[in-house]
Amino acid sequence: MQSTTDIAIIGGGLAGRMMALAAARAGLSATIIDKAPKGDLEADAFDGRSYAMAHSSVRMLRKLGLWDHLEQVSQPILDIKISDGPVHGTPSAPLLHFDHHDLYEGPMGHMVEDRHLRPALVEMLDEVKTIHYLDKTEIVDAEQEGRYLKLIARDGSDLRAKIAVCADGRTSAFAKSVGIGYEGWDYAQTSLVCALEHEHPHNGIAYQHFMPPGPLAILPLKGNRCSIVWTETKENADTIMSLDERAYLDVLRPRFGTFLGKIKLVGQRYSYPLNLSLARKFVAARTALIGDAAHGMHPIAGQGLNSGLRDIAALIDVITEAKQRGEDIGADATLARYQEWRRFDATALSLALDSFNHLFSSNNPILRAIRTTGIHVIENTPSLKTAMMRQAAGLSGELPELMR
Ligand SMILES: Cc1cc2nc3c(=O)[nH]c(=O)nc-3n(C[C@H](O)[C@H](O)[C@H](O)COP(=O)(O)OP(=O)(O)OC[C@H]3O[C@@H](n4cnc5c(N)ncnc54)[C@H](O)[C@@H]3O)c2cc1C
Structure with a gap:
């Protein structure tokens, strides 16, 4: 390991790599x-x-120089239509329709495929001299050393950093090692994910169809393609994943409906078991948690990465402010500003999505009545609907510089 850096980022997933790019833009190694x-x-x-990717996240991708690589291959999300119904049977007519014209900001967001986002990040990171990457390395201990944190790897090598950013995913091992605990639970649900080709155009519309075992999101991709996030109980999902492609599509079709014509699988099928994992604190001495390491939430509204990007943008703002004032960027007071900015919002969002999942993934007649009333109120209250759209597009609340 080289001996010192401004920021050590533990975890090289999307959040960790995005953090490195944002740090480089702020003049930090x-x-x-x-x-x-x-x-x-x-x-x-x-x-x-x-x-x-929410509207505000796209602004951040643009500022980080990634959007030039992604714009051509990303699909604008114009409208979102929400319906519900049983597993076997036609989805209801849309109960809620979010129309991007009501947002006055252009599309509500863009669909970006991981297979495009990750290589774009790799390419950009490789070009930045102040970013280093250590793979196959695990930090097992950390010690305070004046204005630095000394991180000790399993092989005995060490690295001194002004701040350690914990981006090692849900229930981070590093966060736990510095005394940060977690709250959370297992959803006993699994999201099945794949891309489909379909006969008719999607016209940039994203669909969310709620069914008792879990929601099915049909998300538009470039061309006549979509990505699905199909959430089932864990048992159902295990069975469905074990089917061959033809049988998999046979189970999907009654849930999917016929509005996009014939469907066929493109590429591999994936599955993601779901749980909630919320850090009790977002900071410790010279340490800040971002992304899923801070808040692993339900994917029901596609907010996890968006929230992680907001963490990064907020953290960069407080660090930059401290640097400009000549303060210690890793001081408790600096990191406390980050925690104050992000912890309440990210935790509230995670818990709201948790309630949303309980409310919609249920056949209970009382819960069904509550949600039908709630949906009716939203659909018929334009100001509430617009406020929800602004929230989903990441445009509400105090926006950090990278998202403005
Ligand atoms: C089905 C599904 C659909 C989703 N759709 C959306 C969406 O539409 N929009 C959206 O915004 N979000 C979405 N999300 C959420 C999004 O995928 C996650 O929030 C995001 O990928 C988390 O990235 P991360 O870098 O924080 O964590 P991770 O991707 O978990 O990365 C963690 C990294 O840390 C490394 N690591 C782990 N342990 C250690 C260790 N001890 N030491 C060093 N390194 C370690 C791992 O190897 C990994 O590289 C979805 C999630 C799911 C499950």
């Missing part, structure tokens, strides 16, 4: 440390997800 081999994380088929 960064070292990413990941326990996995770099080649594995950068392999074409590593991750089958496509991300609904």
